[in-house]
Amino acid sequence: MEALLFPGIDYRHVVLTVPEQLRHCFEEYPRLLSEMVKAGVETVIAVMSRAAGGQLRIGVVAVIQTAGRASNYNPHLHLMVTSGGLDERGTWHEIKRVSFDYLHREWQRQLFSMLEEQCRSAGLRHLLESLKQEYQRGLVAYWEPKPVRTGKGLARYLIKYVVSPPVAVSRIIAYDGQEVEYCWQDHKSHQQEKVRVTAVEFIRVLVQHMLPKGFQRVRYLGLHAVCVRQKIKEQVRRAIGAVMQEAFYFAEAVMSKLGWRAKIKGKFGRDPLQCEQCGAEMVLWKVWVPKHGVVYYLPDDAPQWSEARIPSKMDGTVQLCFGF
Incomplete structure (x- = not known):
């Protein structure tokens, strides 16, 4: 799937x-x-x-x-x-x-x-x-x-x-050859409920969910749809790309207007987009705006950086947050 x-x-x-x-x-x-x-x-x-x-x-x-x-x-x-x-x-x-x-x-x-x-x-x-x-x-x-x-x-x-x-096996509590006891979680009371039925009734409970061959x-x-997906896949990719590009231009315009990179450089003496591990310039991955949520993110199938340049001691994700 x-x-x-x-x-x-x-x-x-x-x-x-x-x-x-x-x-x-x-x-x-x-x-x-x-x-x-x-x-x-x-x-x-x-x-x-x-x-x-x-x-x-x-x-x-x-x-x-x-x-x-x-x-x-x-x-x-x-x-x-x-x-x-x-x-x-x-x-x-x-x-x-x-x-x-x-x-x-x-x-x-x-x-x-x-x-x-x-x-x-x-x-x-x-x-x-x-x-x-x-x-x-x-x-x-x-x-x-x-x-x-x-x-x-x-x-x-x-x-x-x-x-x-x-009825999963984990829900079956007991079976004595004649009757079966099993449980379930009631979504209204959030309590575990139990029921005991005959073996024949238990089989009926299972069989009623069998659908036609x-x-x-x-x-x-x-x-x-199988007949549509392959034909439409590239069109969807282009359409999504256009939306993402507009969001990227918006993000760049906002950041350029604020001059946040230059301000951080001048204030703290370091480039916020320069990786502290390898020295390469980091790629803008996601832009989040409080009023609108995520307005830009790098698609999963976008070109990625070389794993060879990522030091082994990096075991997490570095995140920059700008509340503009």
């Missing part, structure tokens, strides 16, 4: 949930999980496009999860979403903030519309109408406000949902 992410792009973690009253639909008809992914992607596209003031093409990695904390059947989506997108002219727009109210309402609209179209049941339509009254502010959804740089740590976190069983739990969509 990490190898398919775009270098130099941050990602956000989005979680979209399904009301308890509707979960049986997905358990009875697993094909609806694929439709749920489409609805989820349309939701994040709408949310980010609204924030950008125009239609955006974004990258999404979707992970389908069917198990809740108690190993019950609880279908929901974990999405890795690029922190920005391309407009119709190929310009990259970084999205800093989105409307959470709109996220909840749009996810409800997309999910309910999908179910109405796919099921066409009078009973389901009646249920959806009652749920609209119950969830007047939209369905439960989570949007990580702080982006994850390059998304690698997030990818490792999400892949656990794919490889981990509904060939079903893909991980989906790559939008800019991350």
Whole structure:
């Protein structure tokens, strides 16, 4: 998963949930999980496009999860979403903030519309109408406000949902040949809960999360779609490069105006950009502004300095902070 992410792009973690009253639909008809992914992607596209003031093409990695904390059947989506997108002219727009109210309402609209179209049941339509009254502010959804740089740590976190069983061995407390006792962490009470079930019931708990043969739990969509990614990769790189270059010019203009390097030289008699270890001029790696956060950073795939020039005694990172 990490190898398919775009270098130099941050990602956000989005979680979209399904009301308890509707979960049986997905358990009875697993094909609806694929439709749920489409609805989820349309939701994040709408949310980010609204924030950008125009239609955006974004990258999404979707992970389908069917198990809740108690190993019950609880279908929901974990999405890795690029922190920005391309407009119709190929310009990259970084999205800093989105409307959470709109996220909840749009996810409800997309999910309910999908179910109405796919099921066409009078009973389901009646249920959806009652749920609209119950969830007047939209369905439960989570949007990580702080982006994850390059998304690698997030990818490792999400892949656990794919490889981990509904009930990990470490959660099994006892088995006497007839019954199984296991535990889980309740996210509301933050207390460890225990349950004891028959061996047959325990098998049912595990089997209910088995998806049809060939079903893909991980989906790559939008800019991350297999047929699109290779074609768009260079365009994304150029678009990101243009944004980063503008930020670099901004940083240089601010620093040049302040004359901070010359002032430090005159005051303390040393060049702040000269490496104390090898004497080479250090490269500007990151610019952080209190009001705007990180406005410039050196991409991961940018040319790096020679490791041969880094003394072995350097075991950390030297950071310069300028609060302008």
